[in-house]
Amino acid sequence: MSEAQATIELPEGTPEAVSHAGSSLSRVAGGFESAGSVVSRASAAVGSWEGQASVSFQGRAMSYGIAAVAVEQTLTAARGAVQRYETALERARERIRSLRNQEEETLRRLELARRRLADANDRAAAAQEWMTAATFTVGLGTEPFALAEQAQAQGDADQAQADARSAQGQIERLLDELQELRRDAGREQTELDEAEDRAASAVRAAANGLPDIELPGGATSPSAYAGTPFGPALMPERMRGWMEAGRREEAREAREDAAEQERVLREHANPFSHAILEDGTVLKGADAEVHIRANAKGLSLEEAASMPGVFGAVAGMALGVRQASQGKYGAALVSFATSGRVPVRPVARGAVRTPRGAPPPPGKRFQYRVDESGQGKLVELDEHGKVIDERGPLKREELKATQPDPAEVRRGYETDKDKWEGVKGSTKTQRRRALLDLTGNVLDGMEP
């Protein structure tokens, strides 16, 4: 639990945006009501149009009149759901804002209580020293007021200890209060999430209640030839909304996919948080993994790919994705693949390959160092540049000791496999499996 800063955050979304969505639904409903009336009467308007296509057209136009009624009902239901959510969002934001204010106030009081405790402890220590000195003086019998001083020091020490106990008690109460506030905020957020899910379900259910609609035709209508070699393409225009929705969904999945890959690599594959390249580039996650291991070998990709075993397979994979451009991992491999031989210049023993001025990564800092023999190792530095941990040569056994068993990584993946695959397409699944294999291979393939 963070006791230094406020962590309660206002929920995502604003009542204004929800209100605008509701108003927009109202305007759309009005438009459908007005146009639907015209459309349903349109079938009787063209007396001069006779024949089979005109009959089909009449049927369609009549069905649109019915659809307009269904649309009205749908929009009424959706608007109701949106308005209920708007009320819930307003209430939750107000409540969470209040909790946030209380949290900040509690943190402020906590800080004061901690200062009081520190002050009381200081006073207690000073009184203790004074008391010790006074006891010594009493023992010598040289000071007439030594006993009085000793009593005074004892009194001060008692008072300081009482203050410290009081401050400690207040700190504990405030911590409990803080925890309670954050629990309340979490509950509010959960309730709001549920309210949003309910609203979304209601909107989806309302949308599912819409009747199936077919586009109108008719030999003499502009859309009659659409989709044939004689007419304009109908689908891109008509299906604009669907296509847009599809694109949004695809983009969302791509974001989730990238986040999932990054998560797996961060949690399972790479024991080092960062690597700094010669040009000062700071790499993270999979990129760092690939570069560190490639540098450790000092091999060209072609040489590596010709080697037997898992390492050769990994290098072959990198060659195979030379043209690939999808995903961060792919990009890293392409960088690895197109650079050919990974440069490992002999440098003076102990010299740091990271150029001066390279931006340090956040948190702990790692540097990759290469000695004259081309042996690489990662060292961990503190904020002053002092080496606080030296991992030694990047050898397979040492790495394996710092990482989970690849089989375990796979099992972790399998755990949420159903959930993952339930919402993802086969392409994503294939990519994920490839990533998993690659992760396992990289772990196994430290030594050619």
Place this chain on the structure above:
Amino acid sequence: MDGLAVNTPDLHAAAGTLASVRGELGCGSVQGGGTGGGALDGALAALAARLDFVAAAMDGAVAATSHNLNAGAETYAATDNSQFQGR
């Protein structure tokens, strides 16, 4: 034509209304955005897509009626025996 008949101005007005509806559905706030964690945004976007399809169908019907009314005004009468092709 009786009092309920649709004339060309009615059709033009309906076409304008439908264009406005489709504009609202395409880029208006009915698409959601900033309503919360994303669930409602997604549902609203899906609803907008379905409604847009209905509006597109109605728009097509208006256009077809308008076209044939114009043809009738030019004393053009067609006996149409072609198969229904639209979709």
